[in-house]
Amino acid sequence: MRRGRLSLFAALAIMLLSLQIIAPASALEQAPRRVIEISENGLVYVYDALPSTGDTMKIGFPKEFLKNLVNYACREDSSPKLVIENDFFWITVNGTSSTEIHLLTIFRDLLSWSPTDQAFSLRIPAHPRVEDLGRSDFSVEVRLTSDAMIAEVSPGWLNQTKPGMLSGVIRDLDLSREDVTMVSVKFSSNSLRILDVISAKLLVEIPEGRASISLRMRLVGGSQLSEVKLRLPEGFELIGAEDALGKLSSSVGKAGEAVVRLRQPLSQGGSDLLTITAKVGEGSNLIRLGANEILITALPMPLNITVWTYDVEIRLRGGELRSWNPEPIELRREYPEKTILSYRFDHVDPINAGGFRIILGYEQRMSFFQVAPYLILATIGIVAFSITITYRPRGRIVEKKTSESLMDEASSITGIYQRLMDLISSDKIYDRGTARRILLDIRAEAREEVEKIRRIVERVASEEPKAAELARDLAKAAEDIQRAIEKTWAEVYPYLSRSLPRSRLEGALERCRGEIKQAYDVFVSRLESLRRRLT
Known part of the structure; x- marks a missing residue:
């Protein structure tokens, strides 16, 4: 997360530099400042440039804005911390290696919309509370959309300097002690949503x-x-x-x-x-x-x-x-x-x-479906070459292949059952990484095999109407096994996500073992009944 936060802040810093928000190296001694910018979709970006105190700095906002906080990043510190106290929440950064600290804070739901007035309203702190920072002038800039029509502004020292832009300076401000001044703006815009x-x-x-x-x-x-x-x-x-x-x-x-x-x-x-x-x-x-x-x-x-x-x-x-x-x-x-x-x-x-x-x-690896067109062409050629008037009965051959396919898939269900019972009956279930991998693989394999059984059962039912009911009963039994596997995942997942203690997992595993075994016994019984009917 640190790498992502820092790399993105670097990109944002480039953008802010192009907007002349970050001061060049020759201007590092200028007064502390805040730039407030509204994005085209309603997020509010707050950028603070403050002189470093040479140690850990606490940059504070009134606590009422905590519910609107989205995220924050500091160019000089890749892992700033959030601290919540009585009336303020603070973002603490390490400023030992820099002469100036650049903090970007993002807020949401600070803009409100009045359908009656067809206007937006913004209320936000004009400056931060910063401990151990003395008196100085503090500049403030508010950037609205370029087509913004400003109706009301408070406080009065904010003046419109460009289309959609307000700026002003608070003289001799003590950031460590004085009450936070609020900026309020009411404006209309056709481009903002x-x-x-x-x-x-x-x-x-x-x-x-x-x-x-x-x-x-x-x-x-x-x-x-x-x-x-x-x-x-x-x-x-x-x-x-x-x-x-x-x-x-x-x-x-x-x-x-x-x-x-x-x-x-x-x-x-x-x-x-x-x-x-x-x-x-x-x-x-x-x-x-x-x-x-x-x-x-x-x-x-x-x-x-x-x-x-x-x-x-x-x-x-x-x-x-x-x-x-x-x-x-x-x-x-x-x-x-x-x-x-x-x-x-x-x-x-x-x-x-x-x-x-x-x-x-x-x-x-080469997929069958990548070479299927060529196989189809080859098959057509072979069939066309080998056409004969000789009659060959084919019914029993199809029946045999279908039943053999069904037996093969049934063997796969047996393998899935054995893997699952081995997992939940051994200490491997308590190794979260191992258990998660095996369970995910078993769930995926069970879905695939049950779907194959469902398709083969429909073929058996169409070719052998007398076995149709038994075939569909087998498909339902396979689906019951899949449901038991999904229930096992639901029971074990809280433990894998560390929200369920090991002591409570034991009882859940005992229930799972009973349900899985019962579903598998029914599946085996119905499979045997179908095999007898087909032979």
Whole structure:
């Protein structure tokens, strides 16, 4: 997390430097200052430049703003700390190696929207509380949108210096003692929208080299929204965009962003689900697709906003998964020859998005479906060459192959059952890393085998109507085993996530062993009944 926070702050620092927020080296002795900037989607960025006290510094905000805090980062200290006290919360940084400290703090829900006045309101501290810092002049700058029409400003020493910009100076301010002065601004803007992204999902498809980003967003405030501009990561080439009803009109803007036109304008309180799909090129640093490795170095953030829940799904087709880091919350296999890994991250924001990293190792192998077209052509040629008028009865051959396939899959269920019972009956279940890997693999294998059994059973039922009922009973028994495996995962997962003590796990395992054995005994009994009917 530190690496992601620091690297992203470096990128933000470059942006702020271009806006003349960070002072050049020749101006390090200027007065302390605060820049308050509103992003296009409603986040509020607060940037403080303060002289270092030469030791640990405490930079404080009134405690009422703690509920609005998103994240924070310091250019000079990669791991600042949050301390909460009676009336203030403090961000402590180590300033021993610098003459000036640069702190970036992000807040949400500080902007409010009045539909009646068609105006936004902002209330935020004009300066921090800093212990052990004496008196000096303190400059304040508030950056709204460029088209902002300012209606009210408080305090009076803030003056409009440029379109959408207010600035002023507090003279002889004692940052360590004096009460915090509040800035209040009321303004209108046609370009500003307050958006809330409820959830996001990144889907990466291998070997297609394709990535899709889905955003479920809600318009909290501002005028109607008819189009959305989504930042594309470097190396991404836009393929298209869609919503729940189908394809949407989209294009690439002058700044390289994806401009998506909504099917219907979004009004306050309304929500929509958008998905953009892109080709991941070799120049992408965010998602690197190697010959035997997939590396996701950060979570894409198409909108400058926080995301409450961010899901990542990686679909690997025609390859064998070898390793993964971190552990997925779900690993499953889908027919034909597809492996799916799922991750979930909570509270992702513009600072910590760079701290999430996923590494997968896999082995490429030739998939049947890659050579299937050639096999089909070869088969057609052979059949055409060997056409004969000789009649050959084929019914019993098909029946034999189907029943043999069913017996093979039944043997696989037996292997899954034995692996699971071995795990939950031994000390391996208490090794969280080992248990998690084995359980994820068993769950994925069980889903795949049960699906195969279901398909084969339908073939047996169609070829042998007299065995149809027994065949379907067998499929239900296989599904009961799968449900017992899923219940075992649900019982064990709290222990794996360290929310359940080992002493309470014992009772859960005993229940699981009983249910799994009962389901397996029923499966074996129904399998034997079906075998007798087919012979």
